[in-house]
Amino acid sequence: MAKEPDYRSNSLLRGLSILECFNLRRPEMTLTEIAEAISVTSSAAYRFVVTLEREGYLTRHENRYRLAPRAMDLGYRYLASLDVSDLARLPADALRNETGFTVHVSILEGTEIIYVYRALSDRAMVSNVPVGSRLPAFSTTMGRVLLSDLPEADLDARFAGYAFSRMSSAAPGSLAELKPLLRADRERGYVAQSSHLATGTFSIAAPLVSRHGRYVAAMNLSGHEQQLRPDAALIGKVLDAAREVSKML
Incomplete structure (x- = not known):
């Protein structure tokens, strides 16, 4: 049987997994903590985090990130x-x-x-x-x-x-x-x-x-x-x- 093609976007999945990292126990996270949570390098996590921040889904105070109102609005x-x-x-x-x-x-x-x-x-x-x-x-x-x-x-x-x-x-x-x-x-x-x-x-x-x-x-x-x-x-x-x-x- 032919294998069904996988059309999923890994970048999108990574971005969604970052948003899912935040919860009541972890309302704020550093870049290192985010990278560890989704099992990627800090440099890879940084690209995702910067994109989410610029699009209004994350907000940063000093070196810690948290969900922005747009993410909760979804x-x-x-x-x-x-x-x-x-x-x-x-x-x-x-x-x-x-x-x-x-x-x-x-x-x-x-x-x-x-x-x-x-x-x-x-x-x-x-x-x-x-x-x-x-x-x-x-x-x-x-x-x-x-x-x-x-x-x-x-x-x-x-x-x-x-x-x-x-x-x-x-x-x-x-x-x-x-x-x-x-x-x-x-x-x-x-x-x-x-x-x-x-x-x-x-x-x-x-x-x-x-x-x-x-x-x-x-x-x-x-x-x-x-x-x-x-x-x-x-x-x-x-x-x-x-x-x-x-x-x-």
């Missing part, structure tokens, strides 16, 4: 994504019942959003994106909301070499075009616009914010543009529902 975002669909269920259903429009909840992964919950409307003209669907974040209201929470360096890293395949001329065609939109989205606190992906659909999206102030997910109200009018009252209902979920995060 675990927090994962745990939050597991819970957010359950926490958002009742407020999302209530918003659907009150407005008659479909409500979706999504999280951000890389440059895409993943739909994790849907409260489906019974209207004849309905917005219906199944749970588990992935869509480009730059072309969606929920994606725009979630991207607006990211530092500029994070945006640059995520979209390095990214092809902005626009399905609408209204969608941004580059990261340079996207960034000012995100700044305005962040200041406004929500995104309301016609869909760049589904003709005739309009949606209003707001962030689901953790107690630490991070956007862990987004919620939108979505329907046919002939029925859904983005007036202040309707936008307020979406923001109120999002705040209700945020209190539980």
Whole structure:
């Protein structure tokens, strides 16, 4: 039997093993201790540690390293994504019942959003994106909301070499075009616009914010543009529902 090729990256494995070295007993480690823990030379460990430090996963004080907030944020975002669909269920259903429009909840992964919950409307003209669907974040209201929470360096890293395949001329065609939109989205606190992906659909999206102030997910109200009018009252209902979920995060 032919041996199955091994596509694993040893460098990535080493980097992950360094992050796993830190725990309650060893919250801080020297370079020598890290090298011993992952069974490499100090010079090899240094390359991995410098990379992790520059990318924001490790922080250094004098000659000792510890996990930086970005490393801990990875675990927090994962745990939050597991819970957010359950926490958002009742407020999302209530918003659907009150407005008659479909409500979706999504999280951000890389440059895409993943739909994790849907409260489906019974209207004849309905917005219906199944749970588990992935869509480009730059072309969606929920994606725009979630991207607006990211530092500029994070945006640059995520979209390095990214092809902005626009399905609408209204969608941004580059990261340079996207960034000012995100700044305005962040200041406004929500995104309301016609869909760049589904003709005739309009949606209003707001962030689901953790107690630490991070956007862990987004919620939108979505329907046919002939029925859904983005007036202040309707936008307020979406923001109120999002705040209700945020209190539980």
